[in-house]
Amino acid sequence: MVAIGVEALDETVARALDDLGAAHLVLPSARLRRLGVERHGPGILALPQIDLARIEMLALKIEARVDAPVGPAGPLDGVALELASLTLILPAMVAVPIKPELAPLDLLRVPAEAVRCYRRGLARTIRAVSRAPVPLEGAPETEFVVFRGGEGLRDQVAILIGRPDLAKPVPVRLHSACLTGDLFGSLKCDCGDQLRGTVKFMSENGGGVLLYLDQEGRGNGIANKMRAYKLQSQGWDTYDADELLGFGLDQRRFDFAAEMLKQLGVSQVAVYTNNPLKIAALRSAGLEVVEDRRAYGRQTTENVLYLASKRDRAGHFIDLDDLAAHRPAE
Numbered sequence: 001m002v003a004i005g006v007e008a009l010d011e012t013v014a015r016a017l018d019d020l021g022a023a024h025l026v027l028p029s030a031r032l033r034r035l036g037v038e039r040h041g042p043g044i045l046a047l048p049q050i051d052l053a054r055i056e057m058l059a060l061k062i063e064a065r066v067d068a069p070v071g072p073a074g075p076l077d078g079v080a081l082e083l084a085s086l087t088l089i090l091p092a093m094v095a096v097p098i099k100p101e102l103a104p105l106d107l108l109r110v111p112a113e114a115v116r117c118y119r120r121g122l123a124r125t126i127r128a129v130s131r132a133p134v135p136l137e138g139a140p141e142t143e144f145v146v147f148r149g150g151e152g153l154r155d156q157v158a159i160l161i162g163r164p165d166l167a168k169p170v171p172v173r174l175h176s177a178c179l180t181g182d183l184f185g186s187l188k189c190d191c192g193d194q195l196r197g198t199v200k201f202m203s204e205n206g207g208g209v210l211l212y213l214d215q216e217g218r219g220n221g222i223a224n225k226m227r228a229y230k231l232q233s234q235g236w237d238t239y240d241a242d243e244l245l246g247f248g249l250d251q252r253r254f255d256f257a258a259e260m261l262k263q264l265g266v267s268q269v270a271v272y273t274n275n276p277l278k279i280a281a282l283r284s285a286g287l288e289v290v291e292d293r294r295a296y297g298r299q300t301t302e303n304v305l306y307l308a309s310k311r312d313r314a315g316h317f318i319d320l321d322d323l324a325a326h327r328p329a330e
Helices: 011-020 029-034 052-060 075-086 112-116 118-125 179-183 191-204 222-232 238-244 255-263 276-284 304-314 320-325
Strands: 002-005 023-027 043-047 093-096 127-133 142-148 155-161 170-176 208-213 268-272 288-293
Touching: 002 011, 002 075, 011 023, 011 093, 023 052, 023 075, 029 238, 043 052, 075 093, 075 112, 075 118, 112 118, 118 255, 155 191, 155 255, 170 191, 170 255, 170 276, 179 191, 191 208, 208 255, 222 238, 238 304, 255 276, 268 276, 276 288, 304 320
Parallel strands: 170 208, 170 268, 268 288
Antiparallel strands: 002 093, 023 043, 023 093, 127 142, 142 155, 155 208
């Protein structure tokens, strides 16, 4: 099968795909729900011709509705969506079933099984590739350990703060990268506060390990995060915005994060998070979660809906009343 993300389509590519045979559009269940079709898995819509305007409407537009029967997706269609996830593009693929020997020679060929097993294999083979002391403001005794693998070919960073006692439960935070919050201080989330607050707490309380994971936008990537932010500016909450783009509640995995901790010698953790998925993932990976504590940031006018949505729709442990009670005076 030949598969290509809708983001890469143009007139030249459309003509080439039309020449290959009968194509179809592969969409995940989240996007299909927004098109008015309830499905437990992905589905496909026939494309008698590669109509760019129609494909854009079905894959991306808020007002879109299905305009043809939705059929069940086959195994290779699921592989195509996994490729989209690995490359952080929109989860919408145009696919053309074709015999392998008839595919154009200039196309990249990847065995389906290699795509299916890619993440799991990387989680097992993640390894430290470099490390160095990096004194931080408020945490002068800090070491960065860079791991390669886990999510695609991206690097992941373990930040060792102070000298945690590995014979005891180690304070740990799994922090997914947030360019807007961590670096620029965005008021739309609490990520930057959580990051800096955790580092400060660990430095002042015997040390700990912060894993800084390259999983921008709950694993959707920065481009899709900005698409979601645009929808949020029009009134959609964070999860509805992601669903409009075809994403589920959370695309992240944390099995490789647990492997990073094991390689650092950590077996027992006191995890600082509001996300029950992170707690469950560490336990599932064989780590002993002795304690879980909250990691709060500031409540602002701009992020209160975001925090409430995480609490109400994804089960995050967030007490908005407690946050409001500790909100600094303006």
